[in-house]
Amino acid sequence: xxxxxxxxxxxxxxxxxxxxxxxxxxxxxxxxxxxxxxxxxxxxxxxxxxxxxxxxxxxxxxxxxxxxxxxxxxxxxxxxxxxxxxxxxxxxxxxxxxxxxxxxxxxx
Amino acid sequence: xxxxxxxxxxxxxxxxxxxxxxxxxxxxxxxxxxxxxxxxxxxxxxxxxxxxxxxxxxxxxxxxxxxxxxxxxxxxxxxxxxxxxxxxxxxxxxxxxxxxxxxxxxxxxxxxxxxxxxxxxxxxxxx
Numbered sequence: 001x002x003x004x005x006x007x008x009x010x011x012x013x014x015x016x017x018x019x020x021x022x023x024x025x026x027x028x029x030x031x032x033x034x035x036x037x038x039x040x041x042x043x044x045x046x047x048x049x050x051x052x053x054x055x056x057x058x059x060x061x062x063x064x065x066x067x068x069x070x071x072x073x074x075x076x077x078x079x080x081x082x083x084x085x086x087x088x089x090x091x092x093x094x095x096x097x098x099x100x101x102x103x104x105x106x107x108x
Numbered sequence: 109x110x111x112x113x114x115x116x117x118x119x120x121x122x123x124x125x126x127x128x129x130x131x132x133x134x135x136x137x138x139x140x141x142x143x144x145x146x147x148x149x150x151x152x153x154x155x156x157x158x159x160x161x162x163x164x165x166x167x168x169x170x171x172x173x174x175x176x177x178x179x180x181x182x183x184x185x186x187x188x189x190x191x192x193x194x195x196x197x198x199x200x201x202x203x204x205x206x207x208x209x210x211x212x213x214x215x216x217x218x219x220x221x222x223x224x225x226x227x228x229x230x231x232x233x234x235x
Binding site for chain 1: 154167170223226
């Protein structure tokens with residue numbers, strides 16, 4: 001099983017600031033299998049990034065993804081009020097998919 | 109519009125059985141895998157398993173193997189998650205999600221991810 005460890009657990013920032021979220025894998029993950037999701041209370045998770053660095057349809061360009069093998073990151077260049085949520089990385093390498101434990105991005 | 113619509117919230121007692129559903133529309137249901145994901149306050153999101161509706165080929169997370177059954181009826185474009193005997197620890201929100209695979213022009217895979225999600229089904233198990 002590939003364990004994904006996200007850091008930090010909670011990130012407190014203000015609107016307009018830059019956020020960098022980390023996702024570290026216990027084994028190498030091919031980039032095409034790495035995705036990021038945004039999850040707000042009472043809503044379904046929303047796909048942000050796939051293939052580690054490709055934005056999903058409708059995702060603003062302030063979101064970007066990077067990384068390879070065991071180290072991946074999601075960057076939000078300038079935080080908007082609607083960006084405060086929980087973010088998960090996820091890998092889809094068969095036979096066992098896994099999610100990270102999440103990073104909560106909260107307003108400072 | 110491409111969407112997955114899940115069945116409504118359920119309140120059950122320990123030991124009871126349950127089957128929740130996820131209906132796909134707006135796309136060719138048999139061309140995409142459907143996954144199930146559990147959300148609990150303590151553990152975040154957990155992948156439970158995935159099914160290919162065209163032939164019902166299914167892969168389970170070992171943690172959920174034997175605890176739930178994932179199935180699909182391609183003729184009514186619906187996937188299911190069922191329990192034969194619920195426990196209090198099954199209390200959670202359950203999401204279905206469509207897995208999409210995107211490709212480069214060369215034909216090689218670009219990315220695999222859950223691009224469309226159902227709205228979630230809250231399951232409460234309490235005596």
